[in-house]
Amino acid sequence: MAKLNIVSALNQALDQEMARNPRLLILGEDVGREGGVFRVTDGLQAKYGAERVVDTPLAESAIVGAALGLAAGGMLPVAEIQFEGFLHVAMDQICNQVARYRNRSRGRYQLGLVIRVPWGGGIHAPEHHSESPETLLAHTPGLTVVQPSNPYDAKGLLLSALRLGEPVVFCEPKRVYRAIKAEVPEADYTVPIGKAAVARKGKDLTIVAWGAMMREALEAAEELQAGGASAEVIDLRTLSPMDSETVVQSVRKTGRLVIAHEAPRTLGLGAEIAARVSEEALTSLLAPIERVTGFDTVMPLSQLEEYYLPDHRRVLAGARKALSV
Amino acid sequence: MYFERFDPMQGQCLQILDQAGRLQEALRPDLPDGRARQLYERMSVMRLADRMAMSLQREGGMGTYAPFYGQEAAQASAAFLGPEDWMVPTYRETGALYLRGVPLANLYRYWMGDERGMLMPEGARTLPIAIVVGSQPLHAVGLSWAMKLKGEKAAAAAYFGDGASSQGDVHEAMNFAGVFQTPTVFICQNNQFAISLPRRQQTAAATIAQRAAGYGFPGLLIDGNDIFAVAAAMTEALADIRAGKGPRLIEMLTYRLGPHTTADDPTKYRNAEEIEKFKPADPLLRLRRYLEAKGLWDQAAEEDLLRRGQAEVEEAAGKAKAAPPPAPDELFAYTYRSLPPYLERQREELRAASQAQGAVEAKRG
Known part of the structure; x- marks a missing residue:
């Protein structure tokens, strides 16, 4: 089986689904000739033509709004927004339009469309190129929000998203785009949307993470193991609708919970996870829930980035605190 | 005169100094030779500063940098703004900001990931650079609106590019400016590429300048590699704006000789031959030819300038590198x-x- 990184796994998913589904088209800034600034759509315009891999004018709101119309008109648009910071330019189309179309049309329009967006920090990029605004999307009823953490899930989740028949925002952890290589089957397979994965089994505490933070969480779990503590690591994978059942079940077993994410702490998804665990499993908790997150500040530029982004050491510190009670 | 005589709807483009360095005296704005020579010197140092940023990036000290190589004359539009005017730049305005008096070391520090570099000198009437493409012309409209309300005779310059011209916010900015007759000069540096997208795929319109008609104010297309055309357009636009005649749009047609940013590989979307084709249009080359023909410049002056310029940018780079990193606080x-x-x-x-x-x-x- 071929070892692929996340970029190649996503490229393969798009390629295979384009071959299968003639309604699929990709649109976005620099997705065609350039193959995307991260090369996720590399080679696809040469293979499928400029009508199916479309270099659009520089206008995020237009990309998403037009994707809505394309979907309503029977196409399967995959819109790429170049960086998550530019998503905000399209927020009216995403939150007021795309997310609500099923509801507004009383179910007449079930918009199958995918908005792909590179996500998160750690690449020493300029302003607006390193944020993790998943809360804004998860807080919007009607959107499905997905974020893979590894190449296998990247392909399987993207194929699921393309076949879901619902609007999906597909967040791609750019920090680990090329950093993680894993075996990815050439064959068709899907990873279910709406299901978290237990990435590592354990019994002493539960760590929940997603995207690039999974690598930090797994590294922290490894170090905890060396110290004799066994951590269960859960990869949330679908951020909305969230599979909190898997988290709750794990916490019932371990009694301790650490939630790690890059986004600011206040109203980050960690807050929702903590609330659900409190509602469902308060009596199982042996220690206060620990949140290891970005700070409630503006995401800094590169010289302070390492202080902002939680790494495995901060996850480890959070875990030790939870274990100390 | 220029805005009236050169109609972008008729495909007219103002050029005063051609590639061979020949000047059309009849069109000459109030830009005496001494001032032209001075601008040549500043634009040359600008280019050295740009090159230095590229090499700082290659050395690993900078994450990303957006070069303006080839756009020096258009960047020099900033030289025609007064201290009372506001400048609203994008991330590609390093040259313009340098002319505006922002210390080069600060700009380097910013691109090295130290946000203290974006603290503009006190009273500089210069906003921090905008990264989100097309977000900033609205801010220029608001700034100039405030000046109008306060009765100040000044303008705000909104810098943006051909890519930004597709953004809804840029349309909204020009529409507001037209409706409220704000003293705004919209400066579109059309460098013909938005990362990989060529200008002809950005809009089906022949020019960006002609859009001004749709907003109810004059627009002018100029050769943005011609410092005399830049001077003509800026001087007239600012005079009209200060006289209360409302906003102006100037499209400066130029060419980005370098990559979009240091993270970009332009061989993906344009070949070396195309770049070679645009090299004779270089804004420095024609100005140098003009000055040489006038006996105002020679090889010795060039060498002296490059030596002084290199020392200036090296000092700025040294300062930026020596700056202590920001505290986590x-x-x-x-x-x-x-x-x-x-x-x-x-x-x-x-x-x-x-x-x-x-x-x-x-x-x-």
Whole structure:
């Protein structure tokens, strides 16, 4: 089986689904000739033509709004927004339009469309190129929000998203785009949307993470193991609708919970996870829930980035605190 | 005169100094030879500064940098703004900001990932650079609106590019400017590429300048590699704006000789031959030819300039590199005027973690 990184796994998913589904088209800034600034759509315009891999004018709101119309008109648009910071330019189309179309049309329009967006920090990029605004999307009823953490899930989740028949925002952890290589089957397979994965089994505490933070969480779990503590690591994978059942079940077993994410702490998804665990499993908790997150500040530029982004050491510190009670 | 005589709807483009360095005296704006020579010197240092940023990036000291190589004359539009005017730049305006008096070392520091580099000198009437493409012309409209309300005779310059012209916010900015007759000069540096997208795929219109008609104010297309055309357009636009005649749009047709940013590989979307084709249009080359023909410039002057310029940019780079890194506390300093208690706790957490980490690293030695 071929070892692929996340970029190649996503490229393969798009390629295979384009071959299968003639309604699929990709649109976005620099997705065609350039193959995307991260090369996720590399080679696809040469293979499928400029009508199916479309270099659009520089206008995020237009990309998403037009994707809505394309979907309503029977196409399967995959819109790429170049960086998550530019998503905000399209927020009216995403939150007021795309997310609500099923509801507004009383179910007449079930918009199958995918908005792909590179996500998160750690690449020493300029302003607006390193944020993790998943809360804004998860807080919007009607959107499905997905974020893979590894190449296998990247392909399987993207194929699921393309076949879901619902609007999906597909967040791609750019920090680990090329950093993680894993075996990815050439064959068709899907990873279910709406299901978290237990990435590592354990019994002493539960760590929940997603995207690039999974690598930090797994590294922290490894170090905890060396110290004799066994951590269960859960990869949330679908951020909305969230599979909190898997988290709750794990916490019932371990009694301790650490939630790690890059986004600011206040109203980050960690807050929702903590609330659900409190509602469902308060009596199982042996220690206060620990949140290891970005700070409630503006995401800094590169010289302070390492202080902002939680790494495995901060996850480890959070875990030790939870274990100390 | 220029805005009236050169109609972008008729495909007219103002060029005063051609590629061979020949000047059309009849069209000459108030730009005496001495001033032209001075601008040549500044534009040449600008280019050295751009090159220095590229090499700082290659050395690893900078994450990303957006070069303006080839756009020096258009960047020099900033030289025609007065201290009372506002400048609203994008991320590609390093040259324009340098002319505006922003210390080069600060600009380098910013691109090295130190946000203190974006602190503009006191009273500089220059906004921080905008990264989100097309977000900033609206701010220029608001600034100039404020000046109009306060009765100041000044303008705000909104810098943007051909890519930004597709953004809804840029349309909205020009529409507001037209409706409220704000003293705004919209400066579109059309460098013919938005990362990989050529200008002809950005809009089906022949020019960006002609859009002004749709907003009810004059627009002018100029050869943006011709400093005399830049001077003509800026001088007339600012005079009209200060006289209360409302906004103006100038499209400066230029060519980005370098990549979009250092993270970009332009061979993906354009070949070396195309770039070679545009090299004779170089804004410095024709100005030098003109000055040489006038006996105002020669090889010795060029060599002297390059020596002085290189020393200037090296000093700035040295200053930027020697600047101590920002303290972790800086993260929290500008979120709110005063820190809410939970943010104070987060700051304490970071201080404690940094100290602990520092201790571990010191021990490892």
